[in-house]
Amino acid sequence: MVHTSNIMDRSGTTNVDTMLGRAVVEMGLATSEEVNDCLRLRAELSNDDDPRALSDVLLSNGIVTERQLSRAMSVVEQKRSDQQIPGYQLLDKLGAGAMATVFKAKQISLDRVVAIKVLPKKFMSDPEFVERFYAEGRAAAKLNHPNIVQAIDVGQAGDYHYFVMEYVEGHSVYEAMAERGVYEEADALQVVLAIADALDHVHAKGMMHRDVKPKNIMIAGGDVPKLADMGLARQVTDAAAAEAEKGKAYGTPYYIAPEQIRGETDIDFRADIYGLGATFYHMVTGQVPFDGPNPSAVMHKHLKEPLTPPDHINDSLSSGCSEIIEVMMAKQRDARYHSTRDLIEDLKAVANGEPPLQARRNIDVSNLADLEAGASVDTTPQVSQPSLVEQPIFWVATASILINLVLIILLFAI
16 A cells, blocks of 8 residues: 655645645555655756746656646645635535536535535636626525525635535536437426526526526436526626626527627516527427527527427427427517516416417517518508499490390280
């Protein structure tokens, strides 16, 4: 058994080097003797003008490859985060994106598993990214709903900005589609209904999510859908933020509402209804509503191209389900549902085998509006046509018939 405690940790050896040396040994990439030799060599080669890191010496001496070193440094980074966030013990790395790295961790005080999102180093010195990170935490903290991932804590410890949230043991809708393909209508309705209820809670708090998509819907144990990632959420009434974002498209191209693409300043809950509609469409058809070679092409289609009705792609869908999605994804937001509650009412109706009354009301009103807006009145002067009895030919024909009748009568009389 290799004892990592034998790795030297003396003056001149940085904490990072010590942790890297231990990680390399624990991962079986080198022996403790090899690491100690590299540490001594590092100390001999280093000077004030040319400090050396253990990673450089390990590479240059062929102890590890670049790929092995990268894996070892990931372990070190995780352990450093663990040391820097008091009260939490990091257990595993769940994933990493452009904006954050997410870890599975244990909250020591309550002995429970949580998820911790950590802002990457490259953004730590950028005030805009740091503020957006904390804004996500503040937004999530205002919400308390069984179908929303719960916020627990947000803060800074040392160099790290972190956001602690409920850990969801499960998978995303996106992962479920990748594994099993198209959702059955009944299953999709239950997921969308739960997320619509979560969004109704968000909207009641005066907020918008602005990034509803399959990757942001988690299915927890017991098949409980949960809305996640409040990274783009903001208050509807936040005029300063709206003005700062004017003309910029915030959202995910496959699911973004037309008004978000245009960067309008008065975006409201109907953008979330559109995003959920696009997600619903993807779930029951296996296709995104609009596709293209690049994000710009996809967003152009959201703005201009008619939506192919989902029941034209999946003919097993009920007409009611298709109607709901089409109203949710109306390009003009006034033609969408007038409230999230109206949407929920229709989802429940179709789930129970009944027609979506709110959707049909919207379609009827929309059609009437289209007729009123599109119909033109013919103002060309019309020439009044006389009735049949007012025309001379009528009397000529009548007189001819009467004369013929008289002649016939006289002929028979003779």
